[in-house]
Structures are given as structure tokens and as C-alpha cells.
Amino acid sequence: DAKTTQPPSMDCAEGRAANLPCNHSTISGNEYVYWYRQIHSQGPQYIIHGLKNNETNEMASLIITEDRKSSTLILPHATLRDTAVYYCIVSATYSGGGADGLTFGKGTHLIIQP
Amino acid sequence: EPEVTQTPSHQVTQMGQEVILRCVPISNHLYFYWYRQILGQKVEFLVSFYNNEISEKSEIFDDQFSVERPDGSNFTLKIRSTKLEDSAMYFCASWYQETQYFGPGTRLLVL
Numbered sequence: 001d002a003k004t005t006q007p008p009s010m011d012c013a014e015g016r017a018a019n020l021p022c023n024h025s026t027i028s029g030n031e032y033v034y035w036y037r038q039i040h041s042q043g044p045q046y047i048i049h050g051l052k053n054n055e056t057n058e059m060a061s062l063i064i065t066e067d068r069k070s071s072t073l074i075l076p077h078a079t080l081r082d083t084a085v086y087y088c089i090v091s092a093t094y095s096g097g098g099a100d101g102l103t104f105g106k107g108t109h110l111i112i113q114p
Numbered sequence: 115e116p117e118v119t120q121t122p123s124h125q126v127t128q129m130g131q132e133v134i135l136r137c138v139p140i141s142n143h144l145y146f147y148w149y150r151q152i153l154g155q156k157v158e159f160l161v162s163f164y165n166n167e168i169s170e171k172s173e174i175f176d177d178q179f180s181v182e183r184p185d186g187s188n189f190t191l192k193i194r195s196t197k198l199e200d201s202a203m204y205f206c207a208s209w210y211q212e213t214q215y216f217g218p219g220t221r222l223l224v225l
Contacts, residue, residue, distance in 0.1 A: 032212065043118075043205050043216035044157060087157075093212055098145040100170055101159030102214060 002105030003027065004088045009109040018075040020108050022088030025069040030092045033064060034102070035073045037084040044087065044104075047073065083112045116140040118217035120206050126223045130195050135220045137189045137206030145169070145209035146189045148181065149216075150202040157205065163189065196224045 005023040012018040024033065032051050036044040048055055048062045050071075055062045061074040075082055087107040093099045119138045127133050139146050148160040162169040163181050180192045189208075193200055201224045207214040 034213075036216075038157070041151070041153075041203050041219065041221070043207075043218045046213055046215055049213060098162075098164055098169065098209055099212075099214065101147055101149070101162050101172065102157075103159065104157040106156060 002103050003090050004105055006086075006088055006105065006108045008106065009111065011111050011113055012075075012078050014080060014112050014114050015077055018078040018082065018110060018112070020073040020075075020086050020088075020110060021070065022073070023070045024088070024090050027068050027090050028092065031090045032093065033062065033068075033071050034089045034091060035060070035062065036087045036089065036102075036104075037082075038087070038107070039081075039084040047086075078110075078112045080112050080114060083110060085109050118206055118208055118215055120204075120217040120220050122220060123218070124221045124223075126225065127196055129198055129224055133193050133196055133222065135191045135193075135204050135206075135222070137191075137217055138187050139189055139206065139208030140210065140215060141187075143208035143210045143215075145214075146181075146183070147207040147209070147214060148191045149205045149207065150174070151205065151219075152199075152202045160191070193222075196222075198224050200224050 032049050034049040035047040038044045050062045063072045085107040121136045146163045151157045161171040161175045178194045182190050203219045205219045206217040
């Protein structure tokens, strides 16, 4: 079973910041927090990941609480094309490279309203 | 930007037939994965593959499934005798620098 809890759905107005929460209270010290999204039945698209520190890339920002028990994905200026199911996943990587298969939950269906 | 590619995009087959789904992972990636998503359900991990052998597999990955890397580029998933419940989207992924990158998927329909 997924080790994360996300709200099933959220709405956000176009142009506003979308803040997607995720709880992962049982996260282990070596597990990363990953965010993916899936538009319709397309392949999951990688967004961002982090271990302890906040991260930012061209798509989004990831804010991880100090105790690492929860995180927030921020899409700074949401567009209609950001409507998708967003998955928060915790996963460890092997010390020599590679990782276990990812465990997907049901995610958050984010709907961007015009 | 390099991408994981999958062929075919759609496949229709009769129950009991064998199907082979193909994936070309991103060059220089070392770990490869197959996932499936039954319509309306969660994405489920099937198997991971490294150094020409299975690294990890889920309960779903039973004897009717097999994986192979027949050459230096392709990564295949074979379903020996398809069942109606094998109808799903099948996604390939490859891993590099802490991240798995997914292909666009193959939609398999078993009649």
C-alpha cells in the first residue's frame, strides 16, 4: 500500500499557485519524496523530488517539513494544461544505484478552473 | 530531451494469444521497470530489471509474464497466454540519478 495520503481532489484558478499537500508520516530516513503527474492515461510524468531540503525546478517547488512527515508541491502559476492526477510517492534508492518499483496511490485530481 | 519510447501504442489480441510489448529506455539508464494500469485503477508495479536479470517483482508478475533485454536497446514484456483481465495500459520506465522516467504506454485490449 502507498505510504502517502493525499486529498482526492482539488480545484485551483488559472494563474494562481496550486498547493498540493501530502502526508507521509511513516517515511524512513533514506526515502525520497517524489511527485509525478498523469494526464488522462498518459505515462506518469516526473515533476520533482527531494530528501530533506526544499527543491525548485522549472516545473514546480517542493516544500518538505523539517520532520519530513509531510510535503507540499507548489505549481506557481497554474495553467489549464496542469489539470491532471498528481501522485506523491516515497521511495528509497539503492546505495549502488537503482530503486524499487514505485508504489502509486490514488493521488490528487487537480482541476484548474479558467 | 531523451525519452522512453514504447511500441505499439495500441494492441488488440485474442484471449490465449501471446503478446510482446516493447520499450526503448533512455540511453545510459541501467534499471528498467514495467508497470500496468487497469482502466480507472492505480498504476501498479510489475517488475524491475538490472544487469540482465530481474531485480524485483510484484505478486502480479506471475509465470505468464517474462521480461527480456534482447539487445542493447530494447526491453520487452511478454505475456504468454493473455487473459481478459490483462487488458490495461502498460508503462515502461527507466531509472537514472534517483529518478524513474516513464514511457507513454501501450494500451492492451484482450478480447
